[in-house]
Structures are given as structure tokens and as C-alpha cells.
Amino acid sequence: MENNGDEKRIDEVLSSPILLAERILVSVDEAATFHAECTEVRNQVDSINCMLRSAVRFAGTMYERPVRRIAADVSKNLKRSLTLVRKCRRRNILRRVFTIVTQADFRKIQNLLDASIGDMKWLLSIFDYDGGGGGIVLSLPPIxxxxxxxxxxxxxxxxxxxxxxxxxxxxxxxxxxxxxxxxxxxxxxxxxxxxxxxxxxxxxxxxxxxxxxxxxxxxxxxxxxxxxxxxxxxxxxxxxxxxxxxxxxxxxxxxxxxxxxxxxxxxxxxxxxxxxNVIRPLVMRLSFEAYIGDPKPPLGKQSIQSFVQINNEIKRNLNSNHIHHLSSPLSSYSDGSSRGGNHRGERENESPEVKHKLKISCAEALWMLASGSVSNSRMITETKGLLCLAKLIEKEPGELQFNCLMAIMEITSAAESDAELRQAAFKTNSLAAKAVVNQLLWVVKELDIPSLQLPAIKSIGSLARTFPSRETRVIGPLVQRLSHTNQDVATEAAIALGKFACPENFLHLEHSKTIIEFDGVPPLMRLLRSGERMQFRALILLCYLAMHAGDSEALEEARVWMALEGADHAVASQHPVLKELVPKAIDHLRMYRAEVHPHR
Incomplete structure (x- = not known):
């Protein structure tokens, strides 16, 4: 907001009122009437002129915004003063009749000039550091x-x-x-x-x-x-x-x-x-002291060996990243000495509370950076941020755990929309992917905290296309959450399972059968009696199950075909997606019933 190419230089801005002041001083000498009043104007203008010339001394270094505003206001008042003083010059009788000047006019001008004097004094007071002034001035200029x-x-x-x-x-x-x-x-x-x-x-x-x-x-x-x-x-x-x-x-x-x-x-x-490249220092700050101590398997199924392997990979990658960091053009971001000195020892001696707050802030920054951004999500995975986030979810309850879950939720959402990121970061043999999934399942199964379960469930749903058919341990906890007392958790579980059973998932047939095997149909039927959003998601999932596993006895026993026929005109009419899905699902169920019960 400082000077740009379209504005006059600050010395030019100040020269304009200085020239006006000089012209007023000359005009006062030519005045033929109101000598006392003109003399008072001369004294005021002379004071303003001196202060304007003093301001020119600061022109090269001063903060320009107040100077421009005050100089413009001073120029306006000086122009009005010049006009008034010129009316006091010797004129013929006719011109004097048509240019009447009164003492009230001078009082107005003198008040305006007093205001300009106050503005200039205030302006000089905030700039005169060499003269012992300067600093914060809380008095108000007239302007x-x-x-x-x-x-x-x-x-x-x-x-x-x-x-x-x-x-x-x-x-x-x-x-x-x-x-x-x-x-x-x-x-x-x-x-x-x-x-x-x-x-x-x-x-x-x-x-x-x-x-x-x-x-x-x-x-x-x-x-x-x-x-x-x-x-x-x-x-x-x-x-x-x-x-x-x-x-x-x-x-x-x-x-x-x-x-x-x-x-x-x-x-x-x-x-x-x-x-x-802000993500690299954020991950490094987040990983500070994050991998000390023996890891514990969150679900009882992950071996100690695998966690040691994960930790070793984390350390190797963080070390290699740090070396690259020091040799890159961004070397001033390193943990060593820099413009402000060496802070590494100072960081190591910080209190646990400060270290914890830093991790919370860095995790939130990664969350916001990953939100809606495939490129930033990819960078987080490339800096091994996933491993760090997974470890913190296990070790750090509270706000840090929540921020890490939200960051993973955004990263997995980006991976859901981008096949390249999904394949690179969430391969089935990836240690980072395994660590993340383990922690997500631990949250879903063991932590009955809806604010944490919601992002964990969403993350698993976003990764639905990365799980092989044999990975049934992921579907079971989601089916259990269909019966959760919190409606948002139950709805998100239905949405996530819908991503396993939808036609876009290559393994939709296998996953649909697994959902039914884990007894997912009864809770879905109960969701049909809940709010509209829950009904909508439950109906979508039931349609997928009917289309891909219509020969299941569980669907027949639960009379899913009757529920779908009842919803055909009620809920389905309000949602274009269901207008297409419900008839297809009913047709699949009718075909199966016709084969099993030909007399019907």
C-alpha cells in the first residue's frame, strides 16, 4: 500500500503545499485590507511552511500514508487561504463590491490553518526519532x-x-x-x-x-x-x-x-x-521426539517387529530428508544455526507443554494445507508425514490426535479423487498405509468419541478402493458402527460401506457379500426408520447389496425388497440417485425370488 508507479514521489507531494505557502506569503504583502487578519494568516502559514520543509528531511525513509493524507488536506486549506488573501489586494470599486470579504471568512480560514498546524505537528512527532521524539503517539491529529x-x-x-x-x-x-x-x-x-x-x-x-x-x-x-x-x-x-x-x-x-x-x-x-515447501519444516517440527520409546500395537494384531520396522523407516527418511534439506536452496530452514543463531539446543530444552503445542499447530497446518489439495497431500506423503501422523494418533490423545485425524482425512480424500496419489501412497504393502489403517481402525473400534470416529470412518471410506477382498477386518468395524447411537457416526459408516459396495469399486461383489456376512442388513433396515439423511444413505447401501448379492438369504429374511418398494415413491422421488438405483435393486431381488420360489 506504499508508493507505486501511479503516485507522485513523496518529495513532490510535499513540494506542492510548500509552493502554495510561498505564494500566500507574497500575497499577504500585497494586501490592502484586513491587514491584521492577513498578518495572522501569514504567521500560521509560515509555521506550516517550516514544518513542511522539516518533513522533506524524512522523505527518503518515512512511512508515506499519513504524509500523503495530511499533505493533501494541508494543500486544500492553503488553497482556500490563498484565495481569501488575494481578495484583499487593492481593487477598483466595482470589484470590491462583488468580492466581499468578512472577518467571519478569516475566522474560518484561521481555524482550518490551526487544524493543519496540529496535523503537521503530529506528523513530525511520529517521525522525529533523531530529535528525541518519535515512537508511538496516541494523541489525535485534527484530521x-x-x-x-x-x-x-x-x-x-x-x-x-x-x-x-x-x-x-x-x-x-x-x-x-x-x-x-x-x-x-x-x-x-x-x-x-x-x-x-x-x-x-x-x-x-x-x-x-x-x-x-x-x-x-x-x-x-x-x-x-x-x-x-x-x-x-x-x-x-x-x-x-x-x-x-x-x-x-x-x-x-x-x-x-x-x-x-x-x-x-x-x-x-x-x-x-x-x-x-512449507510442508517439510512442518513435518519435521511435528516429528520432533515423536518416535522415542517402544511402540505398542493398537489392535493386538500388529507385531512388534512391524512397528520397529516402521519406526526405522521413519528415522531413515527423516534423516535423509534433513540431509537434503541442508543441501537444498532452502538450507536456511534447517535445524542448525541461521540468521538468528542456533536454536536447536533451545528447542530440545523447551518444556513438554510448548513441544506439545507446536505439534498441535503443525498438525493443524498440515490439515488445512491438505484440505482440497492433491499436490499438498502428495507432498505430505512424500515427506513421510503419514507415518508421523499415524504415530501421533496412537500416542497423543486430545487436540493433537484430532488434528492428525483431520489431516489424514483430507489426505485420504485427495487420494480418493486422484488415482496416482492413491496408488503411490496407499499401496497394500506400504508401511505408511498399514500404520494409518491400523490407527484408523483402532479409533473406530476402541475410542467411542464421535468427533474422532467421524474423520476415521471417512478416511477408511476414502480408501475403499485400496483394500483387497481378503481385508475383511476393515469392514467389520464399519458394520458395527451402523448401530451407533450417534446418528452422524451411523450415517458416515453407511457412506463408507457404500464406497466398498458401489459399482466403481472393482471388488464391489466381494465387499457386498462381506458386509452381509458381518450382519450389516439388520442395522441398515433400522436406519430406514431414522432421519432423511440416514434413510438416504441406508437405501443406497441396501440397493448396492441387492444388486451385487441379491441371492443372499439375509436380504430375503429381512424383506429388503418390501422396504425398497415402500421407498420407491417416498424417499426415492426426492433423490435422483435413488430414482435409478431402487428399481434396479428391486429387479435383482425379484429375479432371485422367482428362481428360489417359482410358485410365487
Whole structure:
């Protein structure tokens, strides 16, 4: 929001009111009437002129937004003053009649000039660091008397540009507080050029306090797409990646939160983070101390040997990634020394609470980055992020566990839509895939917490096309969840099983039979008596079972054909998908009944 090619240079902006002031001083000498009033105007204009010339001294380094606004207002008042003073020159009788000047006119002009003097004094006060002034000024210039927020933002941003470090930290903290209040304040901060100096302060690696203050202010600003795009356009993405690479953990927490919020609000910025390789430092931060200790099999079926194998692979890959990291153009993101010094030892000595908060923030950032993005999801799998997420689901209950599950849910959703990612990341012999599936099944079976079961069930459903027919251990827990007291869990289980039994799944015949073998028909029949969404999903799954395993006695005993015929006109009429599926399912069941019971 600073000077651009279409705007005059700041010295040109200041030269215009200076020239006006000089012309007023000349015109005062030519005045033939109202000598006392013109003399007062001369004194006011002379004061303004001196302050304008003082402002020119700061032209090369000053924060321009308030200068341009105040200079424009001063010029307007000086023009009106010049017009009035010129009316006081010697004229003939006729012109004097038609150009009547009163003392009231001078009072108005003097009030305007007083306001300009107040504006200029305030402006110089926020820039005069060499003279012992400068810093945050909370007094209000006349130009902002009706909008104090504007003056405060000008003062804070000027301090960010020119102040000492303590002033810059205080200014960033104040801007964060203003931005937290309402969206109008956020817009003023963005429009008045507050983003760029905040990013510069975030990039100041020698002061964690400064970085935290800047990250907090940027986080409070980044809650809509326009402001998120503005932060990214000021090269904010590359700065955040650098700070994530080498800074104290408490700084990394704030920056990871900022990455998550920006990725949430703008899909373009989300992809930009991926291109700048933000995922690698996030995974490295997430994996810090994540694989110490003996792993325990979550389901009682995974051998200790296999978990040791997984852990060894994780360590190998993290080490190789770290070596590549140090030799890449992004070497400043490493865990070693950098612009701000060596923080590795400091991170190792951090409290467990801080380390845990960092993992929570990094997991949330990965969740937001993976959401709706195949490319970012692929990068997470390529950095062995899946293994790390799976291990944390096992070890870390609470918010971290939830964030990891949500990240996996988004990654598996991307894999469902992209065959290349699905085949690369979720091969049946992949240790990462096995670890993820084991943890998802553990959550579904052992944790009766709907907020955790929902993303786990969705993830299994997204991976439906990756499971071989012999992998029946996945279907059983889903069938059990059809009877869950929480309607959302039961509905998601029906949706996930529908992905196993749908025609797009190559093994739909085998999976349909497995669902019936696990006694999935009775709970589905009960779901038909529930809410419309549950009815809809239960009907779809029953249709698939009827079409692909219509010769099952379980379908006959449950009188599924009667339920489908009853739904033919009721629910089916409201859903185009069922209009096609229900008649097909009924036809399959009728054919089977005709073969088994020809007398009917």
C-alpha cells in the first residue's frame, strides 16, 4: 500500500503545499485590507511552511500514508487561504463590491490553518526519532479527530518502520489488539500499509518477542481472502517458511497457526505454500521426539517387529530428508544455526507443554494445507508425514490426535479423487498405509468419541478402493458402527460401506457379500426408520447389496425388497440417485425370488 508507479514521489507531494505557502506569503504583502487578519494568516502559514520543509528531511525513509493524507488536506486549506488573501489586494470599486470579504471568512480560514498546524505537528512527532521524539503517539491529529483508529494505526505503523526494537514490538502488539476487535480495524491496518512492516518484523530472527508480536498481528488480520492474498503478495509465504525452519518453538507455534489460517481462507495461497515447501519444516517440527520409546500395537494384531520396522523407516527418511534439506536452496530452514543463531539446543530444552503445542499447530497446518489439495497431500506423503501422523494418533490423545485425524482425512480424500496419489501412497504393502489403517481402525473400534470416529470412518471410506477382498477386518468395524447411537457416526459408516459396495469399486461383489456376512442388513433396515439423511444413505447401501448379492438369504429374511418398494415413491422421488438405483435393486431381488420360489 506504499508508493507505486501511479503516485507522485513523496518529495513532490510535499513540494506542492510548500509552493502554495510561498505564494500566500507574497500575497499577504500585497494586501490592502484586513491587514491584521492577513498578518495572522501569514504567521500560521509560515509555521506550516517550516514544518513542511522539516518533513522533506524524512522523505527518503518515512512511512508515506499519513504524509500523503495530511499533505493533501494541508494543500486544500492553503488553497482556500490563498484565495481569501488575494481578495484583499487593492481593487477598483466595482470589484470590491462583488468580492466581499468578512472577518467571519478569516475566522474560518484561521481555524482550518490551526487544524493543519496540529496535523503537521503530529506528523513530525511520529517521525522525529533523531530529535528525541518519535515512537508511538496516541494523541489525535485534527484530521483524524472523528476516526481515532486511523491515527493510532498511522502511529503504530510508523513505529514499525522507524522505531527502536522495543517500539516496534509494542506497535505490533497494539496492531494485533486492534485487529482482534473488528473487521473494520483489520481493513484500516491493511489499507494503511501495515502488512509489509509486520512481515519484516516477523523476519527479524534476533528477537523471538518481535517475531511473536508480528505473527500474532498477522494472524488476526488473516481472516478473509483479500487480506490473506495481500500477506502472500508481500512475500509473506517465503518469510514464514524461513521462520518455521529455524526459530524458537514458541515462534514456530505462532507461525504454524498463521500458515493454517491463511491456507484455510485462500486456495491459491494454499498451493503457494506447497510450492515454497512449507510442508517439510512442518513435518519435521511435528516429528520432533515423536518416535522415542517402544511402540505398542493398537489392535493386538500388529507385531512388534512391524512397528520397529516402521519406526526405522521413519528415522531413515527423516534423516535423509534433513540431509537434503541442508543441501537444498532452502538450507536456511534447517535445524542448525541461521540468521538468528542456533536454536536447536533451545528447542530440545523447551518444556513438554510448548513441544506439545507446536505439534498441535503443525498438525493443524498440515490439515488445512491438505484440505482440497492433491499436490499438498502428495507432498505430505512424500515427506513421510503419514507415518508421523499415524504415530501421533496412537500416542497423543486430545487436540493433537484430532488434528492428525483431520489431516489424514483430507489426505485420504485427495487420494480418493486422484488415482496416482492413491496408488503411490496407499499401496497394500506400504508401511505408511498399514500404520494409518491400523490407527484408523483402532479409533473406530476402541475410542467411542464421535468427533474422532467421524474423520476415521471417512478416511477408511476414502480408501475403499485400496483394500483387497481378503481385508475383511476393515469392514467389520464399519458394520458395527451402523448401530451407533450417534446418528452422524451411523450415517458416515453407511457412506463408507457404500464406497466398498458401489459399482466403481472393482471388488464391489466381494465387499457386498462381506458386509452381509458381518450382519450389516439388520442395522441398515433400522436406519430406514431414522432421519432423511440416514434413510438416504441406508437405501443406497441396501440397493448396492441387492444388486451385487441379491441371492443372499439375509436380504430375503429381512424383506429388503418390501422396504425398497415402500421407498420407491417416498424417499426415492426426492433423490435422483435413488430414482435409478431402487428399481434396479428391486429387479435383482425379484429375479432371485422367482428362481428360489417359482410358485410365487
Amino acid at each position: 483524524a479527530s472523528n476516526d481515532p483508529i486511523l491515527a493510532w494505526v498511522w502511529s503504530f505503523v510508523a513505529s514499525l518502520h522507524l522505531g527502536q526494537l522495543s517500539d516496534r514490538i509494542e506497535a505490533a502488539t497494539e496492531l494485533a489488539s486492534l485487529a482482534e476487535d473488528n473487521d473494520r480495524n483489520k481493513n484500516i491496518i491493511a489499507e494503511e500499509g501495515g502488512v509489509l512492516p509486520l512481515l519484516k518484523l516477523l523476519n527479524y530472527a534476533y528477537s523471538p518477542g518481535a517475531q511473536i508480536a508480528a505473527a500474532t498481528a498477522l494472524f488476526n488480520l488473516a481472516n478473509n481472502q483479500e487480506r490473506v492474498r495481500l500477506i502472500a503478495d508481500e512475500l509473506g509465504i517465503s518469510i514464514m517458511v524461513k521462520v518455521l525452519g529455524d526459530s524458537p518453538m514458541r515462534v514456530q507455534i505462532r507461525v504454524a497457526n498463521l500458515v493454517a489460517r491463511m491456507a484455510e481462507y485462500d486456495p491459491v495461497v494454499k498451493e503457494g505454500f506447497g510450492r515454497e
